[in-house]
Amino acid sequence: MYTWFTDLYASLLSRYLARKLHHGLLFSGAKGIGKFSLAEQLSHTLLCKQPTVDGPCGHCQSCHLRAAGNHPDYHILESEKQLGVDKIREGIAKLSGTAQMGGNKVLLIPKADTMTEAAANALLKTLEEPTANTYLVLITDSINKLMPTVLSRCEKHVLPLPSIQQSLNYLHEKGVKEADEALLGAYGNAPLRLEEALEGGDEFNYRVFSDGMQALLVSDPKMQPQNLSSKWQDDAIQVALWCQLQAQQNYIQHQSPRYYAHYSACVEAVRTLQHPGVNKSMVLFGLLKTFQR
Numbered sequence: 523m524y525t526w527f528t529d530l531y532a533s534l535l536s537r538y539l540a541r542k543l544h545h546g547l548l549f550s551g552a553k554g555i556g557k558f559s560l561a562e563q564l565s566h567t568l569l570c571k572q573p574t575v576d577g578p579c580g581h582c583q584s585c586h587l588r589a590a591g592n593h594p595d596y597h598i599l600e601s602e603k604q605l606g607v608d609k610i611r612e613g614i615a616k617l618s619g620t621a622q623m624g625g626n627k628v629l630l631i632p633k634a635d636t637m638t639e640a641a642a643n644a645l646l647k648t649l650e651e652p653t654a655n656t657y658l659v660l661i662t663d664s665i666n667k668l669m670p671t672v673l674s675r676c677e678k679h680v681l682p683l684p685s686i687q688q689s690l691n692y693l694h695e696k697g698v699k700e701a702d703e704a705l706l707g708a709y710g711n712a713p714l715r716l717e718e719a720l721e722g723g724d725e726f727n728y729r730v731f732s733d734g735m736q737a738l739l740v741s742d743p744k745m746q747p748q749n750l751s752s753k754w755q756d757d758a759i760q761v762a763l764w765c766q767l768q769a770q771q772n773y774i775q776h777q778s779p780r781y782y783a784h785y786s787a788c789v790e791a792v793r794t795l796q797h798p799g800v801n802k803s804m805v806l807f808g809l810l811k812t813f814q815r
């Protein structure tokens with residue numbers, strides 16, 4: 523679990539030990555802050571036979587089974603795209619009856635917003651009247667995609683972004699040495715998104731973009747709007763958003779109408795790029811041309 527969740531985890535844990543933890547929890551927050559790690563750590567504690575204020579003991583049979591990936595009362599509901607009603611029913615069925623290990627049963631739904639309407643409806647009853655010793659932990663990046671009926675039955679925790687310093691400390695410890703405030707900002711201040719982009723072998727990341735833009739502005743003949751727009755067209759929306767971020771930072775620093783014009787062009791480009799069938803390369807070309815002015 524990530525250090526920025528330490529306080530929240532401690533408070534959830536102490537409520538659990540005091541038998542005051544709600545059975546249906548929802549963790550929402552930006553993508554790339556590690557929400558799953560918090561849910562996982564909490565689940566491990568819920569399954570442990572002798573949890574303490576430090577969390578799961580790590581020695582009991584439950585902890586061993588869980589560590590081996592074989593705990594019979596621990597279920598994670600994942601699905602490629604949409605989480606359908608069958609999958610939810612399957613999950614609920616596993617929660618009926620007593621826990622095989624005699625402790626708690628935990629059902630984790632990492633992408634709760636991918637539940638279809640029927641799936642969400644199927645989950646309502648369990649959220650309302652769960653079987654004994656049952657906990658459901660839902661996670662989402664997009665809380666507004668969840669049905670109000672699901673939301674109202676969960677105890678909601680909005681997980682904030684870690685501070686810049688916490689994120690940079692984490693990234694530097696992980697060996698992502700080039701991480702700095704600007705780079706982090708390009709990934710919405712979400713440290714795991716930046717880590718993935720730089721370390722996950724993404725061919726196109728902010729560094730590539732930033733180098734390309736610099737070359738464009740000094741009129742490097744190999745890095746002209748024509749080349750860049752065709753090279754970057756698959757990531758067109760991301761490029762436009764990064765251009766927008768640069769324009770915004772420039773405008774804040776220099777207050778020049780030139781940068782305001784860049785910013786407006788970006789907003790327009792992002793909007794245009796949302797349309798299916800749009801010629802992305804052409805839109806980017808126009809945008810990058812604006813940046814040369």
Ligand SMILES: [Zn+2]
Nearest residue numbers: 570579582585
């Ligand atoms: Zn244990």
